[in-house]
Amino acid sequence: MDRTLFTPKGTYFFHHPTQQSNGTQPDMQSSNNQPQTSHTSTSRSSDSGEPCVTGKWASSLLKECARAISDKDSSRIHHLLWMLNELASPYGDCDQKLASYFLQALFCKATESGHRCYKTLSTVAEKSHSFDSARKLILKFQEVSPWTTFGHVASNGAILEALEGETKLHIIDISNTLCTQWPTLLEALATRNDETPRLKLTVVVTASLVRSVMKEIGQRMEKFARLMGVPFEFQVISGVNHLGELTKEGLGIRDDEAVAVNCIGALRRVEVEERRRVIQTLQSLGPRVVTVVEEEADFSSSRNDFVKCFEECLRFYTLYFEMLEESFVPTSNERLMLERECSRSIVRVLACDDIEDDTGEDCERREKGIQWSERLKEAFSPLGFSEDVVDDVKALLKRYRSGWALVPPQQGEDHQLGIYLTWKDEPVVWASAWKP
Amino acid sequence: MQMMSSDMFSIPSSIRTFAQDPDANPNNLKPPPKKKRNLPGTPDPDAEVIALSPKTLMATNRFICEICNKGFQRDQNLQLHRRGHNLPWKLKQRSNKEVRKKVYICPEKTCVHHDPSRALGDLTGIKKHFSRKHGEKKWKCEKCSKKYAVQSDWKAHSKTCGTREYKCDCGTLFSRKDSFITHRAFCDALAEERARITSVAATNLNFRNDSMNETVINPQPGLLNGFAGRGGPDAAGISQFCPGFGPDLTGLPEMVQVAASNLFGSSSVGNFGSCNESPWLDKSAATSNGANLSLASLPHALKEEEGNKGSMVETLTSLYSGNQSQQSSPAAPMSATALLQKAAQMGSTRSNPSFFGNSFGVMNSSGSHSTTLNTLTHNRNELHQVFGTGKQHENLMATASLSEGVLAGSSLSSLTSTSNNLAQMMMQTSGKQTEPVPLKLHLGSNSVENSLTRDFLGMGGGESGRPFLPQELAKFASMGSAMGLSHFTSNH
Numbered sequence: 036m037d038r039t040l041f042t043p044k045g046t047y048f049f050h051h052p053t054q055q056s057n058g059t060q061p062d063m064q065s066s067n068n069q070p071q072t073s074h075t076s077t078s079r080s081s082d083s084g085e086p087c088v089t090g091k092w093a094s095s096l097l098k099e100c101a102r103a104i105s106d107k108d109s110s111r112i113h114h115l116l117w118m119l120n121e122l123a124s125p126y127g128d129c130d131q132k133l134a135s136y137f138l139q140a141l142f143c144k145a146t147e148s149g150h151r152c153y154k155t156l157s158t159v160a161e162k163s164h165s166f167d168s169a170r171k172l173i174l175k176f177q178e179v180s181p182w183t184t185f186g187h188v189a190s191n192g193a194i195l196e197a198l199e200g201e202t203k204l205h206i207i208d209i210s211n212t213l214c215t216q217w218p219t220l221l222e223a224l225a226t227r228n229d230e231t232p233r234l235k236l237t238v239v240v241t242a243s244l245v246r247s248v249m250k251e252i253g254q255r256m257e258k259f260a261r262l263m264g265v266p267f268e269f270q271v272i273s274g275v276n277h278l279g280e281l282t283k284e285g286l287g288i289r290d291d292e293a294v295a296v297n298c299i300g301a302l303r304r305v306e307v308e309e310r311r312r313v314i315q316t317l318q319s320l321g322p323r324v325v326t327v328v329e330e331e332a333d334f335s336s337s338r339n340d341f342v343k344c345f346e347e348c349l350r351f352y353t354l355y356f357e358m359l360e361e362s363f364v365p366t367s368n369e370r371l372m373l374e375r376e377c378s379r380s381i382v383r384v385l386a387c388d389d390i391e392d393d394t395g396e397d398c399e400r401r402e403k404g405i406q407w408s409e410r411l412k413e414a415f416s417p418l419g420f421s422e423d424v425v426d427d428v429k430a431l432l433k434r435y436r437s438g439w440a441l442v443p444p445q446q447g448e449d450h451q452l453g454i455y456l457t458w459k460d461e462p463v464v465w466a467s468a469w470k471p
Numbered sequence: 472m473q474m475m476s477s478d479m480f481s482i483p484s485s486i487r488t489f490a491q492d493p494d495a496n497p498n499n500l501k502p503p504p505k506k507k508r509n510l511p512g513t514p515d516p517d518a519e520v521i522a523l524s525p526k527t528l529m530a531t532n533r534f535i536c537e538i539c540n541k542g543f544q545r546d547q548n549l550q551l552h553r554r555g556h557n558l559p560w561k562l563k564q565r566s567n568k569e570v571r572k573k574v575y576i577c578p579e580k581t582c583v584h585h586d587p588s589r590a591l592g593d594l595t596g597i598k599k600h601f602s603r604k605h606g607e608k609k610w611k612c613e614k615c616s617k618k619y620a621v622q623s624d625w626k627a628h629s630k631t632c633g634t635r636e637y638k639c640d641c642g643t644l645f646s647r648k649d650s651f652i653t654h655r656a657f658c659d660a661l662a663e664e665r666a667r668i669t670s671v672a673a674t675n676l677n678f679r680n681d682s683m684n685e686t687v688i689n690p691q692p693g694l695l696n697g698f699a700g701r702g703g704p705d706a707a708g709i710s711q712f713c714p715g716f717g718p719d720l721t722g723l724p725e726m727v728q729v730a731a732s733n734l735f736g737s738s739s740v741g742n743f744g745s746c747n748e749s750p751w752l753d754k755s756a757a758t759s760n761g762a763n764l765s766l767a768s769l770p771h772a773l774k775e776e777e778g779n780k781g782s783m784v785e786t787l788t789s790l791y792s793g794n795q796s797q798q799s800s801p802a803a804p805m806s807a808t809a810l811l812q813k814a815a816q817m818g819s820t821r822s823n824p825s826f827f828g829n830s831f832g833v834m835n836s837s838g839s840h841s842t843t844l845n846t847l848t849h850n851r852n853e854l855h856q857v858f859g860t861g862k863q864h865e866n867l868m869a870t871a872s873l874s875e876g877v878l879a880g881s882s883l884s885s886l887t888s889t890s891n892n893l894a895q896m897m898m899q900t901s902g903k904q905t906e907p908v909p910l911k912l913h914l915g916s917n918s919v920e921n922s923l924t925r926d927f928l929g930m931g932g933g934e935s936g937r938p939f940l941p942q943e944l945a946k947f948a949s950m951g952s953a954m955g956l957s958h959f960t961s962n963h
Contacts, residue, residue: 170657178650188649218656219649252657259656426616433614434647 092122093130094349097137101345104145112145125374129356136378137349140385144341149386156379166251168372173213175369179362181435185456186299186328186466187216188431192424193468194295195223197324198232201293205235207286207320209278210299213245214238214252218259225263233266237286240273241304242397249273278305278313283320294322302327302407304397307335310410318414318471325415325469331455331462332401334384341385348384351401352377358458362436404465408452415469417451425454432456514574514590521575528578528601579605599623615648 100115116138123134143149177184198204204224210216217236225231236256240246253269260267272286278301288294296317305313317325332351337343356374363370380399402410408417420428425441432439442455442462453467514520527533532542534549538556543549550560574590575597583589584600591597599621608618610625614632619625636644637651640660645651655661 174650174654174657177653184649215653215657218652221656222652255657255661258661262655262661423616423618426611430612430614430616431649434649 091130093134093137094353096122097134097141097349098342098346100138100141101342104141105341116142116145125371129353129360132356132374133349133353136352136374136381137385139378140381143382143386149382149388153379153382153387156382160376160379161247164247166248169213169248172369172372173215175363175367176373177215179435180358181432181439181456182358182464183212183215183299184431185428185464186326187212187219188428189420189424189454189466190297190299190326190328190468191216191220191223192427193324193326193418193420194220194297196421196424197418197468197470198293198295200229202230202232203235203289203292204232205237205288205292205294207237207239207281207288207294207296207322209239209241209301210297211242211245211301211304212299213248214256216297216299217256221260221263221265221267224265231265233268234260235268235287235292236270238269238271239275239278239281239286240271241275241278241301246271246273277309279309279316281316281320286320288320294320296320296322296325298326299328300330303329303399303401306398307338307400311413314410314414321471323470324418325411326467327407327411327453327469328464328466329404329407330401331403331465333403333406335400335402335406338400345385348381352381354458354461354463358463361438404453404455404462404467407465408467411467411469415471417453418468418470419451420454420466420468428454514588514592515572518572518574518590518592520587520590521573522578523575523597525578525601525605528598529606577601577605 096115096119100112100119103111103115119134119138119141122131123138124131125135126132127135139152140149143152173183176182194206208214208217214236221234224234238249238253240249249271253271256269257267260269270287272281275281275285298317302310302313330351333347334344334351337347355377359370359373383397383399411417428441432441438459440457440460442457453465455462456464456466532544534543534546535541536543536549536552536556538553538558541552543552554560572592573594574587574592575594576587576590577584577597577600579585579601582604584591584597591600602620603624606620608620610619610622611617612619612625612628612632614629617628617632619628633646636646637648638644639651639655639658641658643654643658645654
């Protein structure tokens with residue numbers, strides 16, 4: 036049974052696959068009193084072979100296709116892939132974009148070409164990647180959205196408080212934000228009332244994309260630290276294929292140093308089976324504080340159920356794309372780049388099996404805060420963010436457009452397990468702090 | 472030790488001074504001059520030194536009603552209250568005899584104002600000092616979470632919080648401190664300074680750089696104090712030229728302070744590329760001792776560094792941007808000629824015949840020229856015009872779309888100028904095309920989807936035999952078992 040609802044924004048088209056209906060009558064129950072006489076929007080049953088091009092069609096179509104793939108219904112797969120191909124575009128609106136990127140993954144899944152596609156996408160990205168482009172991209176993103184800065188402010192606050200009074204700080208940074216977290220920390224260290232401590236920053240790089248720009252980033256960090264007047268040392272560890280291989284000696288951790296481990300978007304890149312071992316490795320480094328920031332999505336527990344995983348993936352990236360669309364100006368090149376970067380993750384999660392072919396390929400199977408907490412509890416105990424840090428985060432969010440909020444606003448024992456950044460009341464990023 | 476009187480003790484001064492009494496002249500018709508203010512922390516040697524306890528200093532309600540023990544901040548308020556008890560109004564009379572000036576010391580032993588020779592001159596001052604330095608910070612700014620012990624400080628801050636703007640060397644303005652800091656750390660302007668250090672003869676500068684590093688290890692508060700005596704008076708000179716920033720030195724954004732201080736350090740000597748602000752330089756040279764070293768060499772540096780930008784700049788921070796906007800990547804607006812040159816450069820790399828083989832390597836020409844979707848659509852239209860859309864131009868169309876898709880993701884500002892180049896490329900590479908590339912079933916207007924499908928279907932997979940989605944889809948539609956899907960059973 037097809038029903039169409041007309042609203043000024045577009046038509047929401049609900050489609051039931053097994054039924055046909057000819058001559059769809061548009062439902063005149065529009066929530067706004069607009070005479071819907073000119074039906075320029077075409078809403079027809081997809082069974083008649085014509086595409087529906089209005090409203091939030093992408094979600095249903097994509098899910099249909101995922102189901103078809105899971106059912107191995109090849110003619111249906113053909114049909115839906117074809118339809119999606121007609122409608123998708125990485126330059127269109129949110130629906131078109133989502134359709135485009137998820138279509139790619141669906142196709143790869145259907146043709147079992149996920150790994151090859153992922154490799155290609157990675158190569159492409161690598162070649163077009165430079166310090167300038169990466170810097171511009173991430174700084175612009177941080178300017179319009181607190182997606183990454185949320186985690187930065189919370190982590191920096193926790194680190195500063197945990198290492199208060201120490202004179203030799205060593206931060207092990209395993210993050211995907213290209214050291215944009217550290218200038219504000221350096222400034223805070225420099226302007227503290229007490230003596231400025233020494234800071235050694237060891238950046239562990241696993242993604243090959245990041246390796247190439249790390250050198251330049253390091254130079255900037257050193258210069259900036261000099262500017263701030265903070266005695267500073269910077270080193271990059273890039274030969275590590277596997278985080279489980281990290282050792283105190285390998286990282287240059289000395290006994291007189293106070294260690295903090297900072298993982299932003301890092302744990303999800305570890306293969307699911309290896310995660311326990313990696314957390315134990317982190318424990319072996321003897322940190323005073325561990326800060327973990329991850330995106331709030333679960334691609335891990337459903338990894339054997341394609342449809343379920345697909346739906347979760349779609350849910351998360353829909354949020355992300357919508358957030359991007361609302362945060363950037365419509366003609367932003369940066370937004371386009373960020374969307375393209377998602378394509379790799381989406382293909383990786385949906386169309387690549389977690390197989391033995393591990394050449395340092397990032398896993399990308401996100402887990403939710405609660406799940407990470409269960410893992411981290413095995414090696415660490417939760418450290419709540421102090422009131423000051425929470426206030427800092429709140430102040431940060433105020434500087435951005437509306438729609439962003441912080442949960443929990445600090446109460447109860449639950450706040451020990453981290454805080455969430457929400458966008459339009461949906462939790463999107465989780466930040467937490469842990470102590471030995 | 473609750474009452475003030477029991478806490479007081481006098482320390483007779485040991486130094487005699489002249490008695491200075493400017494308004495003694497009865498014939499003086501001018502209004503009596505204001506009380507002379509000594510420099511903070513350098514008290515009148517004749518004054519009576521008073522040491523109050525921390526409790527007294529922090530007490531907010533000093534005036535207590537004897538009947539009900541209610542506390543009031545001011546004597547007048549207490550008197551008003553006392554009328555309610557039907558008590559007579561007891562006003563404190565000013566004593567007629569000359570009152571000996573009182574100065575106050577801080578009870579905190581480690582504090583510099585604990586020493587009587589550094590006592591502070593008024594009661595309010597010592598109270599505020601004690602709260603600020605040694606007290607608990609109870610007042611918090613909502614916007615930036617900065618904490619204050621004294622309510623008036625907090626109020627004053629709240630008024631200006633968020634209104635201040637930070638300006639980077641490269642000329643970009645920021646309203647948020649954190650984004651300013653992060654930008655600054657990655658800004659090319661920072662990198663540029665390094666380049667200039669090496670170019671300018673700088674033995675003395677290097678020396679100063681080291682000494683500067685040592686002194687800044689304990690900045691307090693902000694970064695100015697780290698530069699000790701050099702910092703203070705210079706900042707005063709600087710603040711004139713930065714109209715956006717108030718005279719309050721502690722309120723000066725640290726970045727600007729540092730940037731300013733860097734002037735005297737080695738790292739930003741070269742920023743004086745086209746500096747015409749000689750009065751400022753002279754003034755600073757006069758007031759700062761250590762800075763003289765670098766400033767003396769500055770005029771020479773100036774002449775060396777005379778850049779191509781000759782425009783007069785007014786504010787201090789503009790001095791930086793004036794010179795650097797030419798060299799650094801265009802965060803500041805570039806001149807039209809420079810932009811065109813850059814575009815031409817990019818255009819020429821794109822017309823490289825190995826374009827298609829090495830397309831992605833070339834794509835990264837410039838991250839800073841960003842295109843807009845409008846431009847993209849426009850360019851696409853241009854290409855369509857150039858190559859036509861009929862079926863006989865399938866090959867070219869396909870390749871045009873191909874390159875489009877390839878180009879789409881990166882900076883394309885020069886694309887407008889390179890459609891001709893693209894045409895050249897087409898001619899050059901069309902010969903390489905071994906087999907015609909069939910387009911998808913419905914050659915809609917959405918040729919971008921062509922490019923997309925080609926895009927993700929393995930650009931690196933080789934030039935021939937690439938599976939294309941539309942081709943496969945065509946196969947799917949017509950044949951039962953398409954390649955790759957043969958393992959699927961057909962369910963109808």
